[in-house]
Amino acid sequence: MTTLTPSGTTRGPAAPSDDARVLLRPLAPGHVTIDGGLWARTADVNRAAAIPEGLEQLEKAGNLRNLEIAAGRAEGEAIGPIFADSDVHKWLEAAAWEYAREPDEKLLADQLRITELLAAAQAEDGYLDSVPMLRKVPRYSDLPWSHELYCAGHLFQAAVAQVRGTGRTELLDVAVRLADHLVATFGDGEGQLREVDGHPVVEMGLVELYRETGTRAYLDLASWFVEARGTGIIEGHDKAPTYFSDRVRIREATTVEGHAVRAVYLGAGAADVAVETGDAELLAALDTQYRAMERTKQYVTGGLGSRWEGESFGDPYELPNDRAYAETCAAIGGVQWAWRMLLATGEARYADQIERMLLNGFLAGVSLSGTEYFYVNPLQLRSDAHAEEDRSPAHGRRSWFSCACCPPNIMRTVSSLTGYLATADGASLQLHQYAPGTVTAPLDGGTLRLRVETSYPDEGRVALHVEEAPDGETTLAVRVPAWADGATLAGEPVQAGTYARVTRRFAVGDTVVLDLPLAVRLTSADPRVDAVRGAVAIERGPLVYALEQPDQAEGAVVDDLRIDPAGALSDEFRADLLGGVTVVHAQGAVVPGPDAGATTPYGPATTPPPAPVRDVTLTAIPYYAWANRGPQPMRVWVPTR
Amino acid sequence: MTTLTPSGTTRGPAAPSDDARVLLRPLAPGHVTIDGGLWARTADVNRAAAIPEGLEQLEKAGNLRNLEIAAGRAEGEAIGPIFADSDVHKWLEAAAWEYAREPDEKLLADQLRITELLAAAQAEDGYLDSVPMLRKVPRYSDLPWSHELYCAGHLFQAAVAQVRGTGRTELLDVAVRLADHLVATFGDGEGQLREVDGHPVVEMGLVELYRETGTRAYLDLASWFVEARGTGIIEGHDKAPTYFSDRVRIREATTVEGHAVRAVYLGAGAADVAVETGDAELLAALDTQYRAMERTKQYVTGGLGSRWEGESFGDPYELPNDRAYAETCAAIGGVQWAWRMLLATGEARYADQIERMLLNGFLAGVSLSGTEYFYVNPLQLRSDAHAEEDRSPAHGRRSWFSCACCPPNIMRTVSSLTGYLATADGASLQLHQYAPGTVTAPLDGGTLRLRVETSYPDEGRVALHVEEAPDGETTLAVRVPAWADGATLAGEPVQAGTYARVTRRFAVGDTVVLDLPLAVRLTSADPRVDAVRGAVAIERGPLVYALEQPDQAEGAVVDDLRIDPAGALSDEFRADLLGGVTVVHAQGAVVPGPDAGATTPYGPATTPPPAPVRDVTLTAIPYYAWANRGPQPMRVWVPTR
Known part of the structure; x- marks a missing residue:
């Protein structure tokens, strides 16, 4: 086994193309390191415990076995939910980003072994989704529920991560065959299917695949899937469309509704389409929807989705604490959506949103050990709470779930976290999140390398030491969170809820200090x-x-x-x-x-x-x-x- | 078609046998009339509109068609939920009680026509449940979900109502064949199935059938079903037992949990078993459970079941208003359970409970027109509430539901309402609920007939005029609701939350006035x-x-x-x-x-x-x-x- 030099230093997750209409350009994960504090601890257990145990769980739960059967290497029936493959894909994505952080032979070998299995399971024409294949579900006959494109979307994301994180293209080959099959199958052309998947994610996946391969048809299909929503497709399957984000056209929607993960994944995918096609109208609609979500449907923890029933958003201001669903995956999708909106708009509020979701609603989803998870994240657990099923918080955290979407989703998010910290281009570097480590920005005038020294979020002081400086003037923009009234940058008061900027010629040895009051x-x-x-x-x-x-x-x-x-x-x-x-x-x-003797909890208000x-x-x-x-x-x- | 004189004057719903361990003996519906006010209006539209339209809905939704196919008189596939027959049975029960209130040829003809259809659909050995039959579900292979015994239970209730309400025994014959089949099939004997239905109701049905026929085996089987719960049967089908009221043995349970309708139907059925077997321990356990429900899991409206997810009870004190599920059927089951506890214990609090549930959580389930229904009964609907599906209150009321359990359940409850108003035996008459009309109690010394004159609940004065009086002293007990501080009976102060009693020799022309303060x-x-x-x-x-x-x-x-x-x-x-x-x-x-311009609903508490x-x-x-x-x-x- 040859360990390749990871190419992950060029692009991270959701890397807009050069032509994309974005204001900010992400720094790849390889340009950012985190080497201490909360996030480093989280990343360490993710690498050392969660990812290896995740692979064991995928073996144990039958996800890999399904692929072996589909590849003709084993016999039996498909096990688990219809979307079982997607957990494999998310694990592959996690492993790829993790490899980019630090190469490791076993991590690569496992990826390539599973990649080879996926290639073997893939149909002649590119179709690939083991559970529907094994259960002989006629292809795309039940797309509101079959998750065939959902699984494809996660496979695309994993393939792109594998290229960017390891430099290997085996999974990309599988993805391209599958994507070409989708391009041939879906659309308004003669003989094509006018269908959408009940669970968005293929939109994000296709755009990323377009970004990686340059194949415009993938972007076009993603755009087609976005535009096809709200035109009666799900109702045509005799299903209520709200749950599936298919009640209104996305350009006309003014808020989020239905299944929370579906809704935010769609928002993120539509934002990808909007920036790649330069569609300002679509982007504005997404901004309106995001704002409505933040103003009326989000928990203070950043949690999204207030209802267990349908794992869905509730009505505006319907935000119960005890029955908050706030699925861990919804926080992840929320981060993905906010990240894309941040790149497109450059607004600090989206970076605030990312921080709120990551440090609260998301991080609550995983134990300090990295291997025990919450599927739902309530804001209250009463003394007499009863655990009814594996998602019940009253159980405490669980090592896996019968519907295991959250654990590998957490893994890939933690593995790619450095991708969300900073953006840079031209002569500017923007810091969005704070953690101790280094940020290396290739700017027009040369490299700006900062050593970030901080105990944030325990302490509010963030010292930026210049270790390498480009020629000419550089603008350093640092986010001042909306709660940080009284913050200072280089000793000067700065406005909360904006990016504070220092523009000057930096020299090695310079230090700029951001001070965020943590009262x-x-x-x-x-x-x-x-x-x-x-x-x-x-x-x-x-x-x-x-x-x-x-x-x-x-x-x-x-x-x-x-x-x-x-x-x-x-x-x-x-x-x-x-x-x-x-x-x-x-x-x-x-x-x-x-009062134990009370007959009723109700009594005179007097x-x-x-x-x-x-x-x-x-x-x-x-x-x-x-x-x-x-x-x-x-x-x-x-x-x- | 001959119109028979209804025999419904002897027994109403849930009529304990002579040997039952009860303190109160119900007056049959035929002994009580309601001829004005809220309940008369409700009963009038139930008879004139709801019951006829209900029959049309059963035709339209395919419930009757299923039976025709099962009877070999039509061809096609079963339509609707697995428990579709139960809606037919509940309609039959409503029609029977309605006939007892006032005979009507069409009402009887429709009953007999459907009864004949059921008899034709019944298998040789007594088994009867059209949807599983047509879908070729192997008998009793999926009892947690197949509702086969649930449908049987509702059939038994309908059969008993038909005997008591019309004097006809055709449906009773069907019921007996089915019950004998169940007796042969279920139990601990060799070759018998040790299974329980995921949805209780067969317990109530079997006990009523025992009461009507005297066949002890029916009571024994009901008792067996009650005792079998909590012994791992549902878990044996790989399902979580809480939802199905199967997590703990009913004698050991200290509260209610899981699916609310299931839980209260089981409570009612177990209470039937307890009084017929003289089981004081079981009754005490049920009293404990009921009290816990009332103290920690009931809405002020009497509504039961706070969660949409699983239509279930929540944790103690988890009582959201917007997402209150409070299914109309749960209020009905609550009334049935409370009525049985009232008969067993004679405690006024159970009659208070019946009133709270009937006049609020139950009655909200049906429109003033009688033909539009709520499945769920929240205590709050916000301005921007969105209707997602047919149960959503934001839709407003609906004329039927894809899962149509509530409408015919409302019909049978309203049709038999007079059965819950009074009890009498020996030399005592107890009035539990107040409505204008007459109460005719056959007592040891002769008949006590009261004319009840009241505008309750608009006004608090209830005048009881004696129109016929028995020999000797008679005790008249009237419920003083717990909220009625300052009430008087015959001008004397009486204690709220108890039965106030007058014992004397009554004479025609006497009037006793109960005054309930309605501040x-x-x-x-x-x-x-x-x-x-x-x-x-x-x-x-x-x-x-x-x-x-x-x-x-x-x-x-x-x-x-x-x-x-x-x-x-x-x-x-x-x-x-x-x-x-x-x-x-x-x-x-x-x-x-x-504030429409706000970015978040959260801000400084200062x-x-x-x-x-x-x-x-x-x-x-x-x-x-x-x-x-x-x-x-x-x-x-x-x-x-």
Whole structure:
């Protein structure tokens, strides 16, 4: 086995073509390293534990076996959900980005072995999706549910990652054969199918494949899939279209609805199409939809999708904490969409969104060990919560799921995280997220290499040391998050919610310091968010906090805690706790629990509410770190005294 | 066609046998008439419109066609859900009770025609369930989902209703053949199946069939089905047992969980078994479970089941208003369970429960016209609510559903409503619910006939005029609802939440007046009910009220209303409105709607909440009457100023 030099240093995930209508150009993952802090810890366990265990799970759950049967190397029936192949593809993508971070023979060998299996399973004409093949589902006969294009989309993303991350083209060959088959099959031409997949993702995949191969037909097909939505295709299959993001044309939609992952994947794919085709109208529609989502349908954790039923977005302001679905995959899709909107618009709010989703709603989906997952991410778990099935948070985290979309999705996201940190072109470098490491930007005047020194998000100081500098003036733009009132850059006050810029000729040894104030803050919500009436959330910097049972005073049941919104707030770094976290202390009280003798929870409003039993200090941990000590009562929104 | 004299005057639904361990003995529907007010209006449209249209819907939806195919009189494939027969059975039950109220040739002819069809479709050995038969599902191979015993249970109930309501025994013959087949098939004996149905109801049906026929084997089988639950049967089919009420043995359960209709039907069936077998331990367990449900899992409307996902009970105190599922069928099952507990225990709280469920959570399930239904009964509908499917309240009411369990369930409940009003035996008559009409109780000393004169629930005065009196002393017990502080009986103060009693020798011409104070009251909830923090509900007598958009001041969007809990409350009878309702006026304010320019619903808690725009008078209607003017924004729990 020859270890190739990874070519991943040129492009990361979602790399717009040279002609794309974008304001920002991503720095490839290979140009960014993270070597300490929260993200490095997360990446380390992802590499050392999650990815190897993920491969074992794919063996155990039968995903790889399905491919072996399809390749004629084994006998039996397909196991698992119809979209089982997609978990393999996501794992392959994770392995490819991981290899780009640091080459490893086994990581490459596993990829190539599975790639060869996929090639062997592929039909003569390029079709490839093992479960429908084995179950003899007539091709594309049930696209609202068969996930055939969904699996293709994930395969395209994996193939592109393999090229960019390892330099190998074997999976790309499979992808091109499949994509050519799709191009021949779908469209308005004679004999072609006018169908869309019930689960978007093929749009993103096709655009990325176009970016990698230059084959315009892939972009055209992606565009066709985007435009075909909302024209009655899903209803033609006798299915309600809302769930499938097929109720209205995407240009006419003003918000998001239906299945959350489907909706945000479509948003991301449509944004890819918009920037590659230079379609300002489509981009504006997506911006409107994203804003509506952020304003009315997103949890404070960044979580998306409030309903278990249909894993879907709810009505505006319908944001229950206990039954928040907030699927981990929806946070991932939200990041993908926001990233594309950031590249297109250059607006700091999209980078704020990425940070909020990554550090809260997404990161809560994986244990500190990297190998235990949440499928759903509620903002409250009550004392008597009952676990009904493998997604139930009351179970605590699980090592895999019968529908295993989230774990490999987490893996590929963590493996490619460096791709979301910075953008650069011409004479400018933009820093969007902060983590200790290095950023190497090939600018017109030469390389700008920065050493980023920070303990963010525990501390708010981000020092940028120039280790290599280009000729001429360079603009360094750094995101000042919307919550960072009072921030300074190089000692000067800067505006929160924008990019602060320094333009000058940099020299090796220069240091520019961004200082973000991390004072603990209490957050309240628009009164239409009924679920949090009379409650506040605790935030510190980009992190949303939660009260979890083990950190509270003895006998102080989380369900019965109240916070004093006027009380003192303090923070404390606890190296010993949960891998090292900054905890927050607040003043509050315990109110009596329910009266066991009561016959009903309802009574005259004239009866005064029960007086607090005693004052207590509340201790909050970062939301992402909850449920690492078993499932415990938890709440993000704390009722006020 | 000969019209028989209905024998329905002897027994109503759920009539305990003479040996049953009950404290109260139901008066048959034929002994009670309702001839005015809310329930008479409801019964009139049920008879005149709902039942005839229901039959048309059963034709149109294919339920009857399925039976014709099964009977070899038509060709084709089964249409509709696997449990399609059960809707036919429920319609038959409704028609039977309706016939008992007032004989009608067409009503009987339709029953007999369908009964004959069922007999023709029945297999040699007694098995009968058309959809599994036509789809060639191997018998009882998929009992967690096939609903074969569920359909049998509803058939048994319909057969018993036909005997009691019309005196005809044709359906009873079908039922007995089917029941004998079940007795032979299920149990611990050699060659017998140790299986339970995923959806309880056969338990109630078998006990009623035992009561009607005296065949002990039916009671024994019902008891066996009750005891078999919680022993791993559903898990043996690789399904999670919570949803199916199969996680714990019913004697060991301390609350309700899983699918709400399943859970309460099982509770009712187990109560039937407990009273017929004299099983005090089982009854005590059911009482514990019912109390836990009432204390932690019931809406103020009486609604049961807070989750759309799995149509299930949530965790304790998980009672969202917008996503309340509160299926109409769950309210019906709740009434059935409470009625059986009332007969067994004689406790007024169970009659209070029946009233709360009937007048609110149940009655909201049907339009004033009687022919438009809600499947789910939320306590809030927001302005921008989106209708995704036929159950979505944002649609407004629907004339039928693809899963049509609710409409015929409503029909049979309304048709048999007089069966829940009174009980009597020996020298005592107990009145549990109040409606204008007559109650005729055959007591030991002769007949006590009362004329009930009342405008309840619009007014609180209930006058009981003695029209026929027995010899000797008689005890008249009348329920004083728990909310009725200050009630008087015959001018004497009586205790709310109990039965007030008068024991004396009654004479024709005597009048006893019960006076129930109906002052409007505001209700709040245990602080653990997070969904209603900072909000109150409006109640008046047994009715829960709701703010609906059409009744509010111009421009006062329901979503943005606040109530002044210290403000004046008044009521007003409006003959012109919604068939005649008492509305409630309260003082409140409008707060500004959401800021359209906001980027997020979250902000610093230090920002004061928006000040009210203006004071307004709020007008509330009875909850049951909402959505009779199209779907409109509505809320039961109103945030306080």
